[in-house]
Amino acid sequence: MNKEQLFEQIKLKRSFLCVGLDTDILKIPRFLNETSDPIFAFNKEIIDATQDLCVAYKPNLAFYESQGVAGWISLEKTVRYIREKYPEQFIIADAKRGDIGNTSNLYARAFFDHMDFDAVTVAPYMGEDSIKPFMTYLDRWVIVLALTSNKGAADFQYLKNAETGEQLFESVLKTSQTWGTTDNMMYVVGATKAEKLEEIRELVPDHFLLVPGVGAQGGSLEEVAKFGMNDMCGLLVNSSRQIIYASDGEDFAEKARNEAINVQLEMEELLLEADLM
Template sequence: MTRAELIRQIKLKRSFLCIGLDTDLTKIPQHLLDDEDPIYSFNKAIIEATEDLCVAYKPNIAFYECYGVRGWQSLQKTWQALPKDCLGIADAKRGDIGNTSRMYAQAFFDENVSGLGFDALTIAPYMGHDSVTPFLTTEGKWAVVLALTSNPGSMDFQNFKNAEGVQLFEYVLDKVSNWGSIENTMFVVGATRGDAFIKVREHAPDHFLLVPGVGAQGGSLADVCRYGMNRDCGLLVNSTRAVIYASSGRDFAEKAREEALKLQQEMEAELQKAGII
Protein backbone atom coordinates (compact mmCIF):
# COMPACT_ATOMS: atom_id res chain seq x y z
CA MET A 1 0.00 0.00 0.00
CA THR A 2 1.43 3.38 -0.99
CA ARG A 3 1.65 6.37 1.33
CA ALA A 4 -1.02 8.22 -0.65
CA GLU A 5 -3.39 5.28 -0.32
CA LEU A 6 -2.71 4.97 3.40
CA ILE A 7 -3.53 8.64 3.92
CA ARG A 8 -6.68 8.20 1.82
CA GLN A 9 -7.79 5.30 4.01
CA ILE A 10 -7.14 7.30 7.19
CA LYS A 11 -9.36 10.11 5.93
CA LEU A 12 -12.02 7.73 4.64
CA LYS A 13 -12.23 5.65 7.82
CA ARG A 14 -11.56 8.66 10.06
CA SER A 15 -9.14 6.45 11.95
CA PHE A 16 -5.44 5.73 12.29
CA LEU A 17 -5.95 2.63 14.37
CA CYS A 18 -3.75 -0.43 13.96
CA ILE A 19 -4.98 -3.58 15.66
CA GLY A 20 -2.34 -5.97 16.97
CA LEU A 21 -2.96 -9.65 16.44
CA ASP A 22 -0.84 -11.10 19.27
CA THR A 23 -3.12 -14.08 19.38
CA ASP A 24 -2.41 -16.20 22.46
CA LEU A 25 -4.14 -19.58 22.91
CA THR A 26 -4.19 -19.03 26.68
CA LYS A 27 -6.11 -15.76 26.32
CA ILE A 28 -8.63 -16.35 23.54
CA PRO A 29 -12.15 -17.57 24.38
CA GLN A 30 -11.88 -21.20 25.36
CA HIS A 31 -14.75 -22.36 23.14
CA LEU A 32 -12.54 -21.62 20.11
CA LEU A 33 -10.01 -24.23 21.17
CA ASP A 34 -12.22 -26.95 19.63
CA ASP A 35 -11.83 -25.36 16.18
CA GLU A 36 -9.36 -26.82 13.72
CA ASP A 37 -7.26 -23.64 13.80
CA PRO A 38 -8.27 -21.59 16.86
CA ILE A 39 -5.76 -18.80 16.17
CA TYR A 40 -7.18 -18.26 12.70
CA SER A 41 -10.79 -18.53 13.90
CA PHE A 42 -10.11 -15.85 16.49
CA ASN A 43 -8.29 -13.54 14.08
CA LYS A 44 -10.95 -13.90 11.40
CA ALA A 45 -13.71 -12.96 13.84
CA ILE A 46 -11.71 -9.98 15.15
CA ILE A 47 -10.95 -8.77 11.63
CA GLU A 48 -14.56 -9.07 10.46
CA ALA A 49 -15.76 -7.17 13.53
CA THR A 50 -13.29 -4.29 13.22
CA GLU A 51 -12.14 -3.82 9.62
CA ASP A 52 -14.15 -0.66 8.99
CA LEU A 53 -12.69 0.97 12.12
CA CYS A 54 -8.97 0.51 11.57
CA VAL A 55 -6.44 1.08 8.78
CA ALA A 56 -3.90 -1.59 9.72
CA TYR A 57 -3.51 -5.01 11.31
CA LYS A 58 -0.28 -6.13 12.89
CA PRO A 59 0.20 -9.83 13.59
CA ASN A 60 3.03 -10.34 16.07
CA ILE A 61 4.99 -13.10 14.35
CA ALA A 62 6.36 -14.63 17.58
CA PHE A 63 2.83 -15.65 18.56
CA TYR A 64 2.62 -17.77 15.39
CA GLU A 65 6.22 -18.92 15.14
CA CYS A 66 6.03 -20.38 18.65
CA TYR A 67 3.85 -23.15 17.20
CA GLY A 68 6.31 -23.93 14.41
CA VAL A 69 4.88 -25.19 11.13
CA ARG A 70 1.30 -25.10 12.46
CA GLY A 71 1.76 -21.50 13.56
CA TRP A 72 3.01 -20.48 10.11
CA GLN A 73 -0.11 -22.06 8.63
CA SER A 74 -2.26 -19.90 10.95
CA LEU A 75 -0.21 -16.87 9.95
CA GLN A 76 -0.66 -17.54 6.27
CA LYS A 77 -4.43 -17.91 6.64
CA THR A 78 -4.53 -14.76 8.76
CA TRP A 79 -2.64 -12.81 6.12
CA GLN A 80 -5.10 -14.06 3.49
CA ALA A 81 -7.98 -12.79 5.66
CA LEU A 82 -6.60 -9.25 5.91
CA PRO A 83 -8.78 -6.77 4.04
CA LYS A 84 -7.15 -5.12 1.02
CA ASP A 85 -7.96 -1.63 2.32
CA CYS A 86 -5.86 -2.20 5.44
CA LEU A 87 -2.08 -2.12 5.75
CA GLY A 88 -0.78 -5.55 6.76
CA ILE A 89 2.20 -5.18 9.09
CA ALA A 90 4.25 -8.24 10.00
CA ASP A 91 5.67 -7.41 13.42
CA ALA A 92 8.76 -9.57 13.21
CA LYS A 93 11.71 -7.31 14.22
CA ARG A 94 13.92 -8.89 11.57
CA GLY A 95 17.28 -7.60 10.31
CA ASP A 96 20.48 -9.32 9.18
CA ILE A 97 23.32 -8.93 6.66
CA GLY A 98 22.25 -7.95 3.13
CA ASN A 99 21.81 -11.36 1.51
CA THR A 100 19.85 -12.56 4.54
CA SER A 101 17.63 -9.50 4.82
CA ARG A 102 16.77 -10.09 1.16
CA MET A 103 15.50 -13.53 2.18
CA TYR A 104 13.43 -12.00 4.99
CA ALA A 105 11.97 -9.52 2.50
CA GLN A 106 10.94 -12.47 0.36
CA ALA A 107 9.50 -14.25 3.41
CA PHE A 108 7.15 -11.42 4.29
CA PHE A 109 6.61 -9.49 1.05
CA ASP A 110 6.67 -12.01 -1.79
CA GLU A 111 3.46 -13.97 -1.78
CA ASN A 112 4.54 -16.04 -4.79
CA VAL A 113 7.48 -17.56 -2.95
CA SER A 114 6.50 -17.60 0.73
CA GLY A 115 2.70 -17.43 0.64
CA LEU A 116 2.81 -14.12 2.55
CA GLY A 117 2.47 -10.67 1.02
CA PHE A 118 2.48 -8.22 3.90
CA ASP A 119 2.77 -4.51 3.14
CA ALA A 120 5.20 -3.76 5.94
CA LEU A 121 7.71 -5.43 8.23
CA THR A 122 9.20 -4.22 11.51
CA ILE A 123 13.02 -4.10 11.45
CA ALA A 124 15.73 -3.93 14.14
CA PRO A 125 18.45 -1.49 12.98
CA TYR A 126 21.51 -2.71 14.93
CA MET A 127 23.27 -4.20 11.89
CA GLY A 128 23.05 -1.03 9.79
CA HIS A 129 22.28 -0.12 6.23
CA ASP A 130 22.61 -3.42 4.40
CA SER A 131 20.24 -4.96 6.95
CA VAL A 132 17.53 -2.37 6.20
CA THR A 133 17.79 -1.41 2.52
CA PRO A 134 16.66 -4.80 1.10
CA PHE A 135 13.19 -3.97 2.47
CA LEU A 136 13.04 -0.68 0.55
CA THR A 137 13.12 -1.90 -3.03
CA THR A 138 9.46 -2.48 -3.88
CA GLU A 139 6.86 0.28 -4.27
CA GLY A 140 4.14 0.02 -1.68
CA LYS A 141 6.24 -2.09 0.73
CA TRP A 142 7.48 -0.60 3.99
CA ALA A 143 10.32 -1.05 6.46
CA VAL A 144 9.11 -0.06 9.92
CA VAL A 145 12.35 0.50 11.79
CA LEU A 146 12.70 0.43 15.58
CA ALA A 147 13.66 3.86 16.91
CA LEU A 148 12.34 4.40 20.44
CA THR A 149 10.40 1.48 21.87
CA SER A 150 8.02 1.39 24.82
CA ASN A 151 9.35 -1.57 26.80
CA PRO A 152 11.34 -1.46 30.07
CA GLY A 153 14.60 -2.32 28.26
CA SER A 154 14.26 0.49 25.73
CA MET A 155 16.50 2.74 27.86
CA ASP A 156 19.39 0.26 27.94
CA PHE A 157 20.77 1.21 24.53
CA GLN A 158 18.36 3.54 22.73
CA ASN A 159 19.37 6.54 24.86
CA PHE A 160 23.12 5.83 24.65
CA LYS A 161 24.46 9.31 24.01
CA ASN A 162 27.40 10.63 21.99
CA ALA A 163 29.65 13.54 22.97
CA GLU A 164 27.21 16.02 21.38
CA GLY A 165 24.31 14.68 23.45
CA VAL A 166 22.67 12.89 20.52
CA GLN A 167 20.95 9.70 21.66
CA LEU A 168 21.20 6.48 19.68
CA PHE A 169 17.52 6.55 18.72
CA GLU A 170 17.96 10.05 17.27
CA TYR A 171 20.99 8.91 15.33
CA VAL A 172 18.99 5.93 14.04
CA LEU A 173 16.23 8.29 12.89
CA ASP A 174 18.76 10.47 11.02
CA LYS A 175 20.68 7.65 9.38
CA VAL A 176 17.73 5.47 8.41
CA SER A 177 15.80 8.45 7.03
CA ASN A 178 18.53 8.81 4.43
CA TRP A 179 18.45 5.19 3.33
CA GLY A 180 14.84 5.33 2.20
CA SER A 181 12.10 7.91 1.93
CA ILE A 182 8.82 8.77 3.59
CA GLU A 183 7.23 6.51 0.95
CA ASN A 184 8.86 3.32 2.21
CA THR A 185 10.11 3.90 5.75
CA MET A 186 8.25 4.27 9.04
CA PHE A 187 9.60 4.26 12.59
CA VAL A 188 8.43 2.52 15.73
CA VAL A 189 8.03 5.04 18.54
CA GLY A 190 6.50 3.94 21.84
CA ALA A 191 3.67 5.97 23.34
CA THR A 192 4.68 5.68 26.95
CA ARG A 193 6.27 9.12 27.02
CA GLY A 194 4.27 11.47 24.82
CA ASP A 195 6.83 14.28 24.93
CA ALA A 196 9.50 12.01 23.41
CA PHE A 197 7.63 12.65 20.17
CA ILE A 198 8.89 16.24 20.17
CA LYS A 199 12.43 14.99 19.72
CA VAL A 200 11.37 12.29 17.24
CA ARG A 201 9.60 14.88 15.08
CA GLU A 202 12.73 17.07 15.03
CA HIS A 203 14.49 14.21 13.24
CA ALA A 204 11.61 12.71 11.24
CA PRO A 205 8.96 15.37 10.70
CA ASP A 206 7.25 13.72 7.75
CA HIS A 207 7.54 9.98 8.38
CA PHE A 208 4.70 7.79 9.51
CA LEU A 209 5.26 6.46 13.02
CA LEU A 210 3.95 3.15 14.27
CA VAL A 211 3.03 3.73 17.89
CA PRO A 212 2.59 0.87 20.34
CA GLY A 213 1.96 1.39 24.03
CA VAL A 214 -1.37 3.24 24.03
CA GLY A 215 -3.87 1.70 26.44
CA ALA A 216 -2.66 -1.38 28.32
CA GLN A 217 0.94 -0.11 28.40
CA GLY A 218 -0.09 3.30 29.74
CA GLY A 219 0.40 5.73 26.85
CA SER A 220 -2.06 8.57 26.20
CA LEU A 221 -3.59 8.99 22.75
CA ALA A 222 -4.07 12.72 23.33
CA ASP A 223 -0.35 13.18 24.12
CA VAL A 224 0.72 11.11 21.13
CA CYS A 225 -1.42 13.26 18.84
CA ARG A 226 -0.40 16.53 20.50
CA TYR A 227 3.31 15.86 20.02
CA GLY A 228 3.42 13.34 17.20
CA MET A 229 0.77 14.14 14.59
CA ASN A 230 1.82 15.85 11.37
CA ARG A 231 -0.19 17.35 8.51
CA ASP A 232 -0.73 13.92 6.91
CA CYS A 233 -1.61 12.41 10.30
CA GLY A 234 1.72 10.54 10.24
CA LEU A 235 0.61 8.13 12.96
CA LEU A 236 -0.54 4.55 13.13
CA VAL A 237 -1.50 3.95 16.73
CA ASN A 238 -1.58 0.32 17.72
CA SER A 239 -3.86 -1.26 20.26
CA THR A 240 -3.75 -4.96 21.00
CA ARG A 241 -4.92 -6.21 24.38
CA ALA A 242 -7.57 -3.54 24.98
CA VAL A 243 -9.27 -4.52 21.73
CA ILE A 244 -8.70 -8.21 21.06
CA TYR A 245 -9.06 -9.36 24.67
CA ALA A 246 -11.94 -7.02 25.57
CA SER A 247 -13.94 -10.12 26.45
CA SER A 248 -13.00 -13.75 26.88
CA GLY A 249 -16.56 -14.93 26.30
CA ARG A 250 -18.61 -15.74 23.22
CA ASP A 251 -19.14 -12.00 22.71
CA PHE A 252 -15.39 -11.39 22.17
CA ALA A 253 -15.73 -10.04 18.63
CA GLU A 254 -18.61 -7.74 19.54
CA LYS A 255 -16.71 -6.39 22.56
CA ALA A 256 -13.58 -5.96 20.43
CA ARG A 257 -15.66 -3.87 18.05
CA GLU A 258 -16.93 -1.71 20.90
CA GLU A 259 -13.36 -1.00 22.05
CA ALA A 260 -12.15 -0.34 18.50
CA LEU A 261 -15.08 2.00 17.97
CA LYS A 262 -14.17 4.02 21.07
CA LEU A 263 -10.62 4.39 19.75
CA GLN A 264 -11.83 5.27 16.25
CA GLN A 265 -14.07 7.98 17.70
CA GLU A 266 -11.23 9.48 19.74
CA MET A 267 -9.06 9.39 16.61
CA GLU A 268 -11.76 11.01 14.50
CA ALA A 269 -11.91 13.87 17.00
CA GLU A 270 -8.11 14.26 16.83
CA LEU A 271 -8.13 14.26 13.03
CA GLN A 272 -10.84 16.92 13.06
CA LYS A 273 -9.01 19.01 15.62
CA ALA A 274 -5.91 18.93 13.41
CA GLY A 275 -7.94 19.88 10.33
CA ILE A 276 -7.00 16.68 8.50
CA ILE A 277 -10.65 15.71 7.96
Protein backbone atom coordinates in the same frame (compact mmCIF):
# COMPACT_ATOMS: atom_id res chain seq x y z
CA MET B 1 0.11 0.67 -0.52
CA ASN B 2 1.73 4.09 -0.80
CA LYS B 3 1.59 7.02 1.60
CA GLU B 4 -1.23 8.81 -0.19
CA GLN B 5 -3.40 5.68 -0.24
CA LEU B 6 -2.80 5.15 3.46
CA PHE B 7 -3.79 8.73 4.23
CA GLU B 8 -6.95 8.33 2.13
CA GLN B 9 -7.94 5.34 4.26
CA ILE B 10 -7.31 7.35 7.42
CA LYS B 11 -9.61 10.11 6.18
CA LEU B 12 -12.23 7.69 4.89
CA LYS B 13 -12.44 5.71 8.12
CA ARG B 14 -11.77 8.69 10.38
CA SER B 15 -9.25 6.50 12.14
CA PHE B 16 -5.54 5.83 12.39
CA LEU B 17 -6.03 2.68 14.43
CA CYS B 18 -3.87 -0.40 13.94
CA VAL B 19 -5.25 -3.53 15.61
CA GLY B 20 -2.51 -5.78 16.91
CA LEU B 21 -3.23 -9.45 16.32
CA ASP B 22 -1.19 -10.70 19.28
CA THR B 23 -3.15 -13.92 19.32
CA ASP B 24 -2.15 -16.09 22.27
CA ILE B 25 -3.55 -19.62 22.16
CA LEU B 26 -3.71 -19.53 25.98
CA LYS B 27 -5.86 -16.38 26.08
CA ILE B 28 -8.42 -16.84 23.33
CA PRO B 29 -11.91 -18.09 24.30
CA ARG B 30 -11.78 -21.76 25.13
CA PHE B 31 -14.67 -22.75 22.91
CA LEU B 32 -12.53 -21.86 19.86
CA ASN B 33 -10.26 -24.80 20.71
CA GLU B 34 -12.98 -27.00 19.24
CA THR B 35 -12.32 -25.54 15.79
CA SER B 36 -9.71 -26.91 13.39
CA ASP B 37 -7.63 -23.71 13.60
CA PRO B 38 -8.38 -21.77 16.81
CA ILE B 39 -5.92 -18.93 16.12
CA PHE B 40 -7.33 -18.23 12.67
CA ALA B 41 -10.90 -18.59 13.91
CA PHE B 42 -10.19 -15.96 16.56
CA ASN B 43 -8.44 -13.62 14.12
CA LYS B 44 -11.22 -13.92 11.55
CA GLU B 45 -13.86 -12.86 14.06
CA ILE B 46 -11.74 -9.98 15.36
CA ILE B 47 -11.04 -8.77 11.81
CA ASP B 48 -14.69 -8.95 10.74
CA ALA B 49 -15.70 -7.04 13.86
CA THR B 50 -13.15 -4.22 13.54
CA GLN B 51 -12.27 -3.82 9.84
CA ASP B 52 -14.37 -0.67 9.33
CA LEU B 53 -12.83 0.99 12.39
CA CYS B 54 -9.14 0.54 11.65
CA VAL B 55 -6.72 1.07 8.79
CA ALA B 56 -4.15 -1.59 9.66
CA TYR B 57 -3.57 -4.96 11.27
CA LYS B 58 -0.31 -6.01 12.89
CA PRO B 59 0.26 -9.68 13.66
CA ASN B 60 3.12 -10.09 16.12
CA LEU B 61 4.99 -13.06 14.69
CA ALA B 62 6.10 -14.43 18.06
CA PHE B 63 2.55 -15.52 18.82
CA TYR B 64 2.47 -17.56 15.61
CA GLU B 65 6.03 -18.87 15.62
CA SER B 66 5.46 -20.24 19.13
CA GLN B 67 2.99 -22.71 17.59
CA GLY B 68 5.46 -24.07 15.05
CA VAL B 69 4.21 -25.00 11.60
CA ALA B 70 0.57 -24.73 12.68
CA GLY B 71 1.16 -21.15 13.75
CA TRP B 72 2.67 -20.20 10.40
CA ILE B 73 -0.33 -21.73 8.65
CA SER B 74 -2.65 -19.66 10.86
CA LEU B 75 -0.66 -16.54 10.03
CA GLU B 76 -0.73 -17.19 6.29
CA LYS B 77 -4.49 -17.81 6.41
CA THR B 78 -4.97 -14.59 8.37
CA VAL B 79 -3.03 -12.47 5.87
CA ARG B 80 -4.77 -14.13 2.92
CA TYR B 81 -8.18 -13.54 4.51
CA ILE B 82 -7.49 -9.82 4.98
CA ARG B 83 -6.11 -9.50 1.45
CA GLU B 84 -9.12 -11.20 -0.13
CA LYS B 85 -11.92 -9.68 1.95
CA TYR B 86 -10.56 -6.32 3.07
CA PRO B 87 -7.87 -5.37 0.52
CA GLU B 88 -7.79 -1.74 1.68
CA GLN B 89 -6.16 -2.77 4.95
CA PHE B 90 -2.46 -2.12 5.61
CA ILE B 91 -0.85 -5.30 7.01
CA ILE B 92 2.29 -5.13 9.15
CA ALA B 93 4.52 -8.08 10.00
CA ASP B 94 5.76 -7.28 13.49
CA ALA B 95 8.86 -9.40 13.02
CA LYS B 96 11.71 -7.12 14.21
CA ARG B 97 14.13 -8.70 11.77
CA GLY B 98 17.61 -7.42 10.97
CA ASP B 99 20.60 -9.36 9.68
CA ILE B 100 23.35 -9.23 7.07
CA GLY B 101 22.28 -8.32 3.56
CA ASN B 102 21.79 -11.75 2.00
CA THR B 103 19.77 -12.92 5.01
CA SER B 104 17.64 -9.77 5.03
CA ASN B 105 17.00 -10.33 1.36
CA LEU B 106 15.45 -13.68 2.20
CA TYR B 107 13.41 -12.17 5.04
CA ALA B 108 12.11 -9.57 2.58
CA ARG B 109 11.23 -12.31 0.10
CA ALA B 110 9.35 -14.20 2.82
CA PHE B 111 7.27 -11.28 4.03
CA PHE B 112 6.67 -9.43 0.76
CA ASP B 113 6.70 -12.08 -1.98
CA HIS B 114 5.44 -15.12 -0.14
CA MET B 115 3.21 -13.67 2.60
CA ASP B 116 2.16 -10.38 0.96
CA PHE B 117 2.61 -8.04 3.91
CA ASP B 118 2.69 -4.29 3.29
CA ALA B 119 5.37 -3.65 5.90
CA VAL B 120 7.80 -5.32 8.27
CA THR B 121 9.38 -4.05 11.47
CA VAL B 122 13.18 -4.16 11.49
CA ALA B 123 15.97 -3.63 14.02
CA PRO B 124 18.61 -1.18 12.72
CA TYR B 125 21.50 -2.30 14.92
CA MET B 126 23.39 -3.96 12.04
CA GLY B 127 23.14 -0.89 9.83
CA GLU B 128 22.20 0.02 6.29
CA ASP B 129 22.98 -3.24 4.51
CA SER B 130 20.65 -5.13 6.83
CA ILE B 131 17.70 -2.91 5.90
CA LYS B 132 18.24 -2.01 2.24
CA PRO B 133 16.97 -5.37 0.87
CA PHE B 134 13.51 -4.63 2.28
CA MET B 135 13.43 -1.35 0.36
CA THR B 136 13.74 -2.83 -3.11
CA TYR B 137 10.00 -3.60 -3.16
CA LEU B 138 7.62 -1.03 -4.67
CA ASP B 139 4.94 0.28 -2.28
CA ARG B 140 6.25 -1.85 0.59
CA TRP B 141 7.49 -0.40 3.85
CA VAL B 142 10.27 -0.83 6.37
CA ILE B 143 9.35 0.17 9.92
CA VAL B 144 12.54 0.89 11.84
CA LEU B 145 12.70 0.50 15.60
CA ALA B 146 13.61 3.96 16.88
CA LEU B 147 12.46 4.48 20.47
CA THR B 148 10.68 1.62 22.19
CA SER B 149 8.52 1.66 25.30
CA ASN B 150 9.99 -1.28 27.19
CA LYS B 151 12.02 -0.82 30.37
CA GLY B 152 15.21 -2.08 28.70
CA ALA B 153 15.11 0.78 26.18
CA ALA B 154 17.19 2.75 28.67
CA ASP B 155 20.05 0.26 28.36
CA PHE B 156 21.10 1.56 24.93
CA GLN B 157 18.63 3.87 23.24
CA TYR B 158 19.39 6.90 25.41
CA LEU B 159 23.17 6.53 25.41
CA LYS B 160 24.91 9.70 24.26
CA ASN B 161 27.67 9.94 21.71
CA ALA B 162 30.57 11.66 23.45
CA GLU B 163 31.49 13.64 20.33
CA THR B 164 28.08 14.72 19.01
CA GLY B 165 25.98 14.62 22.16
CA GLU B 166 23.32 12.70 20.26
CA GLN B 167 21.42 9.94 21.96
CA LEU B 168 21.50 6.62 20.12
CA PHE B 169 17.85 6.78 19.05
CA GLU B 170 18.51 10.24 17.57
CA SER B 171 21.43 8.86 15.57
CA VAL B 172 19.21 6.05 14.30
CA LEU B 173 16.60 8.56 13.12
CA LYS B 174 19.12 10.85 11.44
CA THR B 175 21.26 8.20 9.76
CA SER B 176 18.46 5.95 8.57
CA GLN B 177 16.80 8.76 6.63
CA THR B 178 19.60 8.39 4.07
CA TRP B 179 18.56 4.76 3.52
CA GLY B 180 14.95 5.35 2.50
CA THR B 181 12.23 7.93 2.02
CA THR B 182 8.94 9.01 3.54
CA ASP B 183 7.32 6.69 0.99
CA ASN B 184 8.94 3.47 2.18
CA MET B 185 10.14 4.01 5.74
CA MET B 186 8.31 4.44 9.06
CA TYR B 187 9.55 4.45 12.63
CA VAL B 188 8.42 2.69 15.79
CA VAL B 189 8.00 5.10 18.68
CA GLY B 190 6.36 3.83 21.87
CA ALA B 191 3.30 5.70 23.13
CA THR B 192 4.67 5.60 26.65
CA LYS B 193 7.45 7.90 25.36
CA ALA B 194 4.97 10.55 24.18
CA GLU B 195 7.07 13.31 25.73
CA LYS B 196 9.78 12.47 23.19
CA LEU B 197 7.48 12.65 20.17
CA GLU B 198 7.86 16.41 19.75
CA GLU B 199 11.63 15.99 19.60
CA ILE B 200 11.30 13.06 17.21
CA ARG B 201 8.98 15.03 14.94
CA GLU B 202 11.66 17.68 14.58
CA LEU B 203 14.02 15.00 13.24
CA VAL B 204 11.50 13.13 11.06
CA PRO B 205 8.68 15.60 10.34
CA ASP B 206 7.17 13.78 7.36
CA HIS B 207 7.54 10.09 8.13
CA PHE B 208 4.73 7.91 9.41
CA LEU B 209 5.20 6.64 12.96
CA LEU B 210 3.94 3.29 14.22
CA VAL B 211 3.03 3.90 17.85
CA PRO B 212 2.42 0.90 20.13
CA GLY B 213 1.60 1.16 23.80
CA VAL B 214 -1.82 2.85 23.77
CA GLY B 215 -4.40 1.07 25.88
CA ALA B 216 -3.24 -1.78 28.11
CA GLN B 217 0.31 -0.36 28.29
CA GLY B 218 -0.94 3.03 29.48
CA GLY B 219 0.00 5.34 26.60
CA SER B 220 -2.13 8.44 26.02
CA LEU B 221 -3.72 8.76 22.58
CA GLU B 222 -4.30 12.47 23.10
CA GLU B 223 -0.63 13.09 23.88
CA VAL B 224 0.49 10.96 20.93
CA ALA B 225 -1.68 13.03 18.58
CA LYS B 226 -0.63 16.33 20.15
CA PHE B 227 3.08 15.71 19.67
CA GLY B 228 3.16 13.23 16.81
CA MET B 229 0.54 14.19 14.24
CA ASN B 230 1.61 15.88 10.99
CA ASP B 231 -0.29 17.20 7.94
CA MET B 232 -0.93 13.65 6.67
CA CYS B 233 -1.74 12.40 10.17
CA GLY B 234 1.54 10.50 10.08
CA LEU B 235 0.46 8.07 12.78
CA LEU B 236 -0.57 4.45 13.01
CA VAL B 237 -1.47 3.87 16.64
CA ASN B 238 -1.55 0.22 17.65
CA SER B 239 -3.81 -1.31 20.25
CA SER B 240 -3.70 -5.03 20.89
CA ARG B 241 -4.77 -6.48 24.23
CA GLN B 242 -7.31 -3.78 25.08
CA ILE B 243 -9.26 -4.64 21.95
CA ILE B 244 -8.75 -8.30 21.15
CA TYR B 245 -9.03 -9.55 24.73
CA ALA B 246 -11.95 -7.36 25.80
CA SER B 247 -13.82 -10.60 26.57
CA ASP B 248 -12.94 -14.27 26.82
CA GLY B 249 -16.52 -15.40 26.21
CA GLU B 250 -18.64 -16.04 23.15
CA ASP B 251 -19.16 -12.28 22.84
CA PHE B 252 -15.42 -11.64 22.35
CA ALA B 253 -15.82 -10.18 18.85
CA GLU B 254 -18.66 -7.89 19.90
CA LYS B 255 -16.68 -6.63 22.89
CA ALA B 256 -13.62 -6.12 20.70
CA ARG B 257 -15.72 -4.02 18.34
CA ASN B 258 -16.98 -1.90 21.24
CA GLU B 259 -13.43 -1.20 22.36
CA ALA B 260 -12.36 -0.37 18.80
CA ILE B 261 -15.31 2.01 18.44
CA ASN B 262 -14.19 3.87 21.55
CA VAL B 263 -10.69 4.32 20.13
CA GLN B 264 -11.97 5.27 16.66
CA LEU B 265 -14.29 7.93 18.05
CA GLU B 266 -11.44 9.53 19.95
CA MET B 267 -9.28 9.40 16.83
CA GLU B 268 -12.04 11.00 14.77
CA GLU B 269 -12.21 13.88 17.22
CA LEU B 270 -8.43 14.33 17.08
CA LEU B 271 -8.43 14.31 13.28
CA LEU B 272 -11.20 16.92 13.22
CA GLU B 273 -9.29 19.10 15.66
CA ALA B 274 -6.26 18.87 13.37
CA ASP B 275 -8.43 19.76 10.34
CA LEU B 276 -7.38 16.59 8.51
CA MET B 277 -10.83 15.54 7.28
